[in-house]
Amino acid sequence: MEVTRLLIEYGMKPEVLAASGYGEFDPVAANDTTENKAQNRRIEIVLEPNLSDLPSLEGVLEGN
Numbered sequence: 001m002e003v004t005r006l007l008i009e010y011g012m013k014p015e016v017l018a019a020s021g022y023g024e025f026d027p028v029a030a031n032d033t034t035e036n037k038a039q040n041r042r043i044e045i046v047l048e049p050n051l052s053d054l055p056s057l058e059g060v061l062e063g064n
Contacts (some may be wrong), residue, residue, distance in 0.1 A: 003045075028042065
C-alpha cells in the first residue's frame with residue numbers, strides 16, 4: 001500500500017506498521033455513484049501506544 005511505503009520513506013519503522021484494505025467489505029457509502037466511490041477510497045490511521053512504555057497502575061497511584 002502506498003501510504004505504508006510513504007510512512008517508511010519518512011522514517012517510520014516497518015515493523016510497527018500494519019496495512020489492511022477494507023473498502024470492498026466495509027464501505028461508508030453505496031458504490032453506486034462516483035461521489036460515493038470516492039468516499040469509499042479512504043485511509044484510516046490508527047495509533048496504538050506501546051503498552052510496555054506506559055506506567056504501571058501502581059506507579060500512577062504512587063505519583064511516579
